[in-house]
Amino acid sequence: MNYRHAFHAGNFADCMKHALFIELLSALQRKEKPLLVLDSHAGIGRYDLSTGPAEQTGEWRDGIARVLAARPQALGAYTGWVERLGLYPGSPAIAAAMLRPQDRLVACELHPQDAAALKRQFAGCARVGIHARDGYAALRAFLPPPERRALILIDPPFEDRDEFATLSEHVIASYEKFKTGCYVLWYPIKHRAPTRAFFESMRLSPVRDIITVEFLRRPAQDPARLNGCGLMIINPPYGFTEAAAPMLAAFEAAFGEPGCSSGIEHLTDA
Ligand SMILES: C[S@@+](CC[C@H](N)C(=O)[O-])C[C@H]1O[C@@H](n2cnc3c(N)ncnc32)[C@H](O)[C@@H]1O
Numbered sequence: 001m002n003y004r005h006a007f008h009a010g011n012f013a014d015c016m017k018h019a020l021f022i023e024l025l026s027a028l029q030r031k032e033k034p035l036l037v038l039d040s041h042a043g044i045g046r047y048d049l050s051t052g053p054a055e056q057t058g059e060w061r062d063g064i065a066r067v068l069a070a071r072p073q074a075l076g077a078y079t080g081w082v083e084r085l086g087l088y089p090g091s092p093a094i095a096a097a098m099l100r101p102q103d104r105l106v107a108c109e110l111h112p113q114d115a116a117a118l119k120r121q122f123a124g125c126a127r128v129g130i131h132a133r134d135g136y137a138a139l140r141a142f143l144p145p146p147e148r149r150a151l152i153l154i155d156p157p158f159e160d161r162d163e164f165a166t167l168s169e170h171v172i173a174s175y176e177k178f179k180t181g182c183y184v185l186w187y188p189i190k191h192r193a194p195t196r197a198f199f200e201s202m203r204l205s206p207v208r209d210i211i212t213v214e215f216l217r218r219p220a221q222d223p224a225r226l227n228g229c230g231l232m233i234i235n236p237p238y239g240f241t242e243a244a245a246p247m248l249a250a251f252e253a254a255f256g257e258p259g260c261s262s263g264i265e266h267l268t269d270a
Contacts, residue, residue, distance in 0.1 A: 001110065001111050001157075001159075002159060003157035003159045004053060004111070004114070005043035005044065005047075005090065005114075005157075006043075006044065006047055006052060006053040006054055007053040007054065007056065007057045007059070008057065008059055009043075009047035009049065009054050009059075009060060009088055009090065010047065010049050010054065010059065010060030010063045010064035010065075010088050011059035011060060011062065011063040011064075012062065012063045012066075012215075012217060012229075012251070012254075012255045013063075013186075013188070013226060013229040014063060014064070014090075015063050015064055015067050015075075015078070015251070015254075015255075016215050016229060016231075016251055017091070017155065017186050017229070017231065018078060018081075018089075018090075018091065018094055019075050019077075019078035019247055019251075020184075020213060020231055020244060020247065021091060021094065021095075021153060021184065022077050022078050022081060022094060022098070023077065023240065023243050023244065023247065024151060024182060024184060024233070024236070024237060024240060025037065025095065025098050025151055026077065026098075027237035027238070027239060027240055027243070028149070028151055028182060028237055029098070029100060029103075030237075031149075032102070033102075033147070033149055034102040034103055034104070034147040034149065035100075035102075035103045035104075035147060035149045035150065035151065036103070036104050036105075036106065036142070036145040036147050036149065036150040036151075037095040037099070037103065037104070037105045037106070037150070037151050037152075037153070038105075038106050038107075038108075038138070038139070038142055038143070038145075038150055038151070038152045038153070039091050039092050039095060039105065039106070039107040039108065039153045039155075040108050040135030040136065040138055040139060040152070040153065040154045040155070040156075041108070041109070041110075041135045041153075041154065041155045041156050041157070042090070042091060042092045042107035042108060042109045042114075042118060042130075042135075043090045043091065043092070043109065043114060043118075043155075044090065044109075044114045044117040044118055044121075045089070045090045045091075045092045045093040045096075045107075045117070045118050045121050045122070046085075046087040046088065046089060046090065046093050046121060047087065047088040047089075047090060048087055048088070049064070049088050054088075060088070062255070063255070064082065064088065066254045066255065067079060067254050068082070068083075070250075070253065070254050072250035072253065072254065073246075073250075074246035074247045074249065074250040075247060075250050081094055081097065081098075084097070085097055091107075091153055091155065092105065092107040092118065092122075092128075092130075093121075095107075095153075096122065096125065096127075096128050099127055099128075101127075103127065104127050104128075104129070104145075104147070105127060105128045105129070106129045106131065106138070106142055107122075107128065107129070107130050107131070108130075108131045108132075108133050108134070108135040108138040109130070109131075109132060109135075110132070110133065110134055110135065112132060115130065115131075115132035116132070118130045119132070135154065135156070136166065136170040139152070139154075139170055139171075139173075139174040140173065140174065140177070143174050143177055143178040143181065144177060144178035144181075145178075148180070149180070149181075150178070150181040150182070151181070151182050151184065152174070152181050152182065152183045152184065153184045153186075154167065154170075154171065154183065154184065154185045154186070155186040156186075158187070158188050164187070164194050164195075164197065164198040164201075165201070167185060167187070167198070168198060168201040168202055168205070171183055171185060171202075171207070171234070172201075172202075172205045172206070172207060175205075175206070175207045175234065176206070179208075180235060181234070181235065182233065182234065182235045182236065182237060183232075183233070183234040183235070184231055184232075184233050185231065185232040185233075185234075186229065186230075186231055187229065187230050187231075187232065188226055188228075188229050189214065189216060189220050189226075189227055189228040189229055189230060190220065190222070190223045190224070190225060190226060190227060191220050191221065191222070191223040191227075192220050195230070198232075199212070199267055202232065202267060202268070203267055203268055207234055207268065208268055208269065208270055209234060209235050209236070209268065209269065209270040210232060210233070210234050210266070210267040210268045211232075211233050211236050211240075211241065211264060211265065211266055211267065212230050212231070212232050212233075212264070212265045212267055213230060213231045213233065213241075213244050213248070213263075213264050214228060214229070214230035214231075214262060214263055214264075214265075215228050215229065215230070215248055215251045215252070215255075215260075215261075215262040216228030216259075216260055216261045216262065217251075217255045217256055217257055217260050218257040218258070218259050218260060219259040219261075232267070241264050244264060245264065248262035248263070248264070249262070
């Protein structure tokens with residue numbers, strides 16, 4: 001396990017993922033019923049961007065720093081949470097802050113040091129459970145939840161050549177057990193071949209109601225660079241695509257280089 005999210009916290013991909021995640025969670029919280037948030041690959045939750053790994057790469061300067069400088073209206077909910085939470089928040093910190101009294105967060109992190117940091121951060125938070133375990137196995141362990149409603153974020157590091165195949169295999173198996181959850185799968189876009197195969201495996205699966213939301217800061221031609229990223233969303237909440245469109249336009253304005261693009265596609269019908 002070489003990947004440490006601290007080197008990449010606050011980059012453009014983090015901004016896109018978190019802004020859309022906040023929109024999804026807010027949409028699901030429009031119903032009063034309790035909700036489980038399951039974060040399978042959680043990271044350490046809070047990141048000091050002014051020092052250590054984040055300062056070393058400086059990726060955040062080309063990410064969250066641009067968003068905070070431009071303050072686009074469409075990303076107002078996201079910038080609001082980033083400012084309220086102080087130290088730059090990762091997905092479990094955002095989810096924990098947004099929980100209502102009836103909601104729960106389960107966050108899994110496999111790296112022993114990162115899991116320990118996460119446990120320290122949420123010690124004493126009754127509605128937050130931190131588990132030092134494999135996030136894919138956790139999908140089987142925690143789903144379906146007693147609440148029968150869940151937002152499931154799956155955000156693996158993609159260090160492994162087979163990560164796309166592993167991801168689709170585990171998501172398809174979870175869906176078989178729990179068909180009504182809202183699953184959110186983050187994926188990198190370097191070039192198109194790996195995502196095409198991933199989409200095809202999901203399209204041919206029993207999973208229904210899948211959309212992809214993508215932002216490419218430049219054309220996906222150089223396989224050595226993170227040219228863009230996407231979220232594959234299963235069972236997106238009502239109204240989500242309409243809310244996501246202006247957010248994508250804001251990403252283009254903040255991060256776009258010549259040839260940038262974004263889009264929302266329906267991969268399979270409901
Ligand atoms: C991209 S980062 C997560 C970032 C976090 N979701 C956020 O948005 O703030 C991926 C994390 O997954 C962890 N990880 C890698 N393999 C894992 C596994 N099999 N199960 C759980 N966590 C894993 C890594 O240590 C890393 O912290």
